[in-house]
Amino acid sequence: xxxxxxxxxxxxxxxxxxxxxxxxxxxxxxxxxxxxxxxxxxxxxxxxxxxxxxxxxxxxxxxxxxxxxxxxxxxxxxxxxxxxxxxxxxxxxxxxxxxxxxxxxxxxxxxxxxxxxxxxxxxxxxxxxxxxxxxxxxxxxxxxxxxxxxxxxxxxxxxxxxxxxxxxxxxxxxxxxxxxxxxxxxxxxxxxxxxxxxxxxxxxxxxxxxxxxxxxxxxxxxxxxxxxxxxxxxxxxxxxxxxxxxxxxx
Amino acid sequence: xxxxxxxxxxxxxxxxxxxxxxxxxxxxxxxxxxxxxxxxxxxxxxxxxxxxxxxxxxxxxxxxxxxxxxxxxxxxxxxxxxxxxxxxxxxxxxxxxxxxxxxxxxxxxxxxxxxxxxxxxxxxxxxxxxxxxxxxxxxxxxxxxxxxxxxxxxxxxxxxxxxxxxxxxxxxxxxxxxxxxxxxxxxxxxxxxxxxxxxxxxxxxxxxxxxxxxxxxxxxxxxxxxxxxxxxxxxxxxxxxxxxxxxxxxxxxxxxxxxxxxxxxxxxxxxxxxxxxxxxxxxxxxxxxxxxxxxxxxxxxxxxxxxxxxxxxxxxxxxxxxxxxxxxxxxxxxxxxxxxxxxxxxxxxxxxxxxxxxxxxxx
Numbered sequence: 001x002x003x004x005x006x007x008x009x010x011x012x013x014x015x016x017x018x019x020x021x022x023x024x025x026x027x028x029x030x031x032x033x034x035x036x037x038x039x040x041x042x043x044x045x046x047x048x049x050x051x052x053x054x055x056x057x058x059x060x061x062x063x064x065x066x067x068x069x070x071x072x073x074x075x076x077x078x079x080x081x082x083x084x085x086x087x088x089x090x091x092x093x094x095x096x097x098x099x100x101x102x103x104x105x106x107x108x109x110x111x112x113x114x115x116x117x118x119x120x121x122x123x124x125x126x127x128x129x130x131x132x133x134x135x136x137x138x139x140x141x142x143x144x145x146x147x148x149x150x151x152x153x154x155x156x157x158x159x160x161x162x163x164x165x166x167x168x169x170x171x172x173x174x175x176x177x178x179x180x181x182x183x184x185x186x187x188x189x190x191x192x193x194x195x196x197x198x199x200x201x202x203x204x205x206x207x208x209x210x211x212x213x214x215x216x217x218x219x220x221x222x223x224x225x226x227x228x229x230x231x232x233x234x235x236x237x238x239x240x241x242x243x244x245x246x247x248x249x250x
Numbered sequence: 251x252x253x254x255x256x257x258x259x260x261x262x263x264x265x266x267x268x269x270x271x272x273x274x275x276x277x278x279x280x281x282x283x284x285x286x287x288x289x290x291x292x293x294x295x296x297x298x299x300x301x302x303x304x305x306x307x308x309x310x311x312x313x314x315x316x317x318x319x320x321x322x323x324x325x326x327x328x329x330x331x332x333x334x335x336x337x338x339x340x341x342x343x344x345x346x347x348x349x350x351x352x353x354x355x356x357x358x359x360x361x362x363x364x365x366x367x368x369x370x371x372x373x374x375x376x377x378x379x380x381x382x383x384x385x386x387x388x389x390x391x392x393x394x395x396x397x398x399x400x401x402x403x404x405x406x407x408x409x410x411x412x413x414x415x416x417x418x419x420x421x422x423x424x425x426x427x428x429x430x431x432x433x434x435x436x437x438x439x440x441x442x443x444x445x446x447x448x449x450x451x452x453x454x455x456x457x458x459x460x461x462x463x464x465x466x467x468x469x470x471x472x473x474x475x476x477x478x479x480x481x482x483x484x485x486x487x488x489x490x491x492x493x494x495x496x497x498x499x500x501x502x503x504x505x506x507x508x509x510x511x512x513x514x515x516x517x518x519x520x521x522x523x524x525x526x527x528x529x530x531x532x533x534x535x536x537x538x539x540x541x542x543x544x545x546x547x548x549x550x551x552x553x554x555x556x557x558x559x560x561x562x563x564x565x566x567x568x569x570x571x572x573x574x575x576x577x578x579x580x581x582x583x584x585x586x587x588x589x590x591x592x593x594x595x596x597x598x599x600x601x602x603x604x605x606x607x608x609x610x611x612x613x
Binding site: 046049050051070071072073074075078079080082085086087088089090091093094095098099101102104106107113114117120121126129130132149152 | 264268271504507509
């Protein structure tokens, strides 16, 4: 499975946000999208999922373009975890079961319930399954949002700043969950991130964005002092510490 | 990680626990159905004509005298069924509006639909002469052509919703834009009503004001059937969209990512809600707050699960309007109070409570 993105462009009125973005993601890839605030990372993610429509370009999965797919068809292929989701007054089980929406005709089947239950167990949410989501902590809510996206059984998972507003423990836990899912199921994850050190620890591919374009793409080798200076305008040193590359601002 | 597809486990929060949780919601539906039937019986029994429950029962099964037959089948039954269907319709319309606009305070009045309907009725009564004076002692003012009033109220309220939807579409259906458009339209229709009444005679003003008192007593079987058909079809439509509404209640982006065409769902949801409201208001006059109270009570009991919120809101709406109408008939019998005043008396404090709760939450 691969997702191919060709020449995606998007503008708000006359302001160009995305300018001919091209890249390819394969099964098992963890891709971190990096760049400054307002560079178009979230917009790119929303275009990949048709949450907003790109004005030009083409996105295809399994050799079928997104334009040819119905909403339900697309939701079976791509799961999306937005930034700061506002959950309704529902239980964890209901919130996760909602991930089965693209498959539901009139009502949930036994299969839908089993999938929801297993995702809940896999993310260790079973103790809270009948608790109201909107009364849970930020980390737990983020896990519920991930569980719902997983219940869609997608081939590509999109995460918009999944670790923002989380403490260090929850950041690491959420990132590890995403990484484990991607490895085990050989699906792809595209994650927008601000924390370069967390990105280095998590991702094996990187998209560095600047002024609505992809400035650099590739493996860890593109996370260099020069590229960071160019993209973020910050001078840094990159040191190896206990086997991990660490970015330290100078 | 466990395998999602194949492994089925029975954890404490698993399917069994979830099914038991769902069972409680199903029981709530059953209890509400019983409550509707209970209050239907109470409501049929209540009234100025003294009929005991045994006589009412005999009339219902067709063994009775002509007087009881007329009282039950021509006077009380249309009114009771109107309370059931209009209550259900207004409540379910409020439920869908609140979901579509992601605003618990959304209601026909917030969107300006009620003001538009009132303007239409005023236009019919004052300009087209649909209101008149009766010289009998009981009712000094009457609407002599209810269908002109109804048609004008309906056209006016539908035009309001079309204007709102048109304006909102320009701003990509943002909930704030829709509410603001509703506020602006309410002011415009309010001003229209004032101007109409300013240049009108006392008699016509009295007739127009009489119309604005929500009253189930004015309804005929023909009108009950029209309201029932529209409400029933709408509830079936809303039920088919219940998963879309569940997705929508988690936000625009989540709903879209789950395959929901949010603009289309909102457009039809609001249009059908407006249709229910305008039909009910046109035939029965202003019956405020049922669309606010019904869904809000049920939201607290069954949560934001539209599989249950839609039917329970409808049933709760029926119960509220049955209670309000029965109370309106027996509180100072033989005088019948306008039912709209009673629902507003119930709904107003709840609206204020919700506003206060919202403000506290923001602090």
